[in-house]
Amino acid sequence: MDILYSEIKSCLENSLKSSFPQLRDIALEIELMFCREFSYGDLYSNILFKLTPHLKKPVEEIEKIFLPKLKMEIDNNRNLKKWIKQIDFKLPGFVNFFLSEEYLGRRLWDCLKEKERFGSSDIGKGSSVLLEFVSANPTGPLGIAHGRQAAIGDALANILNFLGYRVEREYYINDEGVQMENLAKSLWIRYRQNFGENRELPENGYRGEYLLEIARKLPLIKEKFSDWNRETHLFFSQFGCQEILKMIKEDLASFGVSFDHWIAQSFLIDSGKVNEVTEFLKGKGFIYEKEGALWLKSTLFGDDKDRVVVKADGEFTYIASDIAYHKDKYERGFDLLINLWGPDHHGYIPRLLAAVEALGYDVKKLKILIVQLATLYRDGKLVPMSTRAGTFITLEEVVKEIGKDVARFFFLSRRRDSHLDFDITLAKKESADNPVYYLQYAYARINSLKNYARDKGIDGEQLIDKISDLRLLISQLGEEEFKLIRLLQQFPHIIQETAHNLEPNILIVYLQTLAKYFHHYYSHYRVIDTDLEKSYARIAVALAIGIVLRNGLKLLGISLPEKM
RNA sequence: GGGCCUAUAGCUUAAUGGAUAGAGUGCAGGGCUCCGGACCCUGAUGUGAGGGUUCGAUUCCCUCUAGGCCCA
16 A cells, blocks of 8 residues: 555656656645545545646646656556556546556455454554543543543554554543542541531532442541541542542443553652752753742743742642653653643643743654543433532443443544534434444454355355465456455555544544445345355455454454354 | 634534535335345435635635633
8 A cells, every 4th residue: 555655656746747847846745645436536636736826727738748647657667557557637637546456456365364464554663652541630430521532542542553653551640739639528528427427528529429438448437537637638638549540440441441551640749750850940940939939931932921830838730740740751762642631621731832842852742632522411411520519420331321332432433623412312222223333233244244155165264375366356356346445455544544643533434434335235246156256256355344344443442243 | 801622414423625515313215035134225404604715615714603611
């Protein structure tokens, strides 16, 4: 695929040079894209559109000069001569390329041979990526917005690994600050209520049921922790955090997500890293004192105002820990850092980037992606989500109700930027003909085909050995089968596009199209028939589609049953 | 008041500035004696409003309207 791409591009470039030498000094970016309709071709370039403003001639005239040169270039290219069947010019200015049967047959064969590696690549060249996501405060169970992040982050990590990156997944535990104090106090009050003490939760306390359960885990010793003091605070903060993290890990596990690292804010502070980074910035002259507090001159690096890093009472601010955290990330030597954040952190980006720049690190290595919220509806009505008020539906409940696969599918099938309205009633109602099942059903059908074929003496597992003559295979395939292969061979490129845009929904959309093509084909043509050679060829295509569905869904963390 | 995101069919949504805006669901109708009917086929319904840039705008820019989030 990549060779095909680069060769076509270089042919386009060469013919451009020989056709219009007067444009030598103008930089034109040559784009090559998949056609949306196979009737147009497989690939198209919009190069002629790009030429018109420079040449000031109608496209038809440009085409008359350009296309013969391009055809000559392709004819003179050893590979493309075999791989490109036809080149078309279509108004208002498209140059369309049709892939040859030989190329498509070769790709089919590649797919069958590479199996679970089909679509993988080494374009990542082993470069290391740290992907930080979810990082929900340990103040309560995960909600569906976290679920969306978990699904996206996990899928992206899988996909990048598939492309030869070395991805590590990380969860940042925000276990310091006001929210944790609220949590500790709420938990302590729940604990004291066990002794019949009449204590009310503070106004901004956490009201969720889970704190009652956690409080019950403690041995009931009335004399212990009878007052709210430093020691009590510390204990309940740690105990609460530990127990809630346990819950979070369980929920993530049942959602199929696990992390390589868990980094706590308290660790950064206790180990002196936060102090270190403040001293470091002070040494660089980026910190000044005002009204008893220490300020970072983040305005020097594009922030709209300076930020407090150490408050007048000597406490570090949230950003101080975050700066230390990101310094730590950079020091661990990753080639790329990706953060998945909720939209509520959006305003936070400029100040963090400013801090990273102040530290002297390459800002381009840090990519902060905002994943928009997911809001839950039940019976068409918005379910209010508040961890503090304790009115929320947890990720765990959603997973229990509709299953991991359906939940992941919903979360992944929208763009990161779009708000996700998740109606659980609808999701359940539609579960009989859910889009996930559409994909899974296609795979189950293929699997059942494989079994049926084996009974007829066609062994799918040994297919690749049987196909000794690629030309014979190709001769058995018709237009309908080639249509499937034309889509199939886009898969490696789709994976790369998904990774490039860090947008898993591209892959989902592709897989849905592939399943649709297959279902259509299946209900119109017989795969296993009396003609043995033809049956071999057709089962080969079906199996290849199965491979792509399996590889794709595996990357998305959606399971694929052999039977349904 | 400032910033970010969003607006596409009744609903949920797709379309790296490209060709006839593509699906699912819902609605109306049709299809297995045959490899799995959780499937297939046919039909109607469309880019929030107004400007601009471009050979070409759902996509980019400006104004407005509506929703979400953040900051003050």
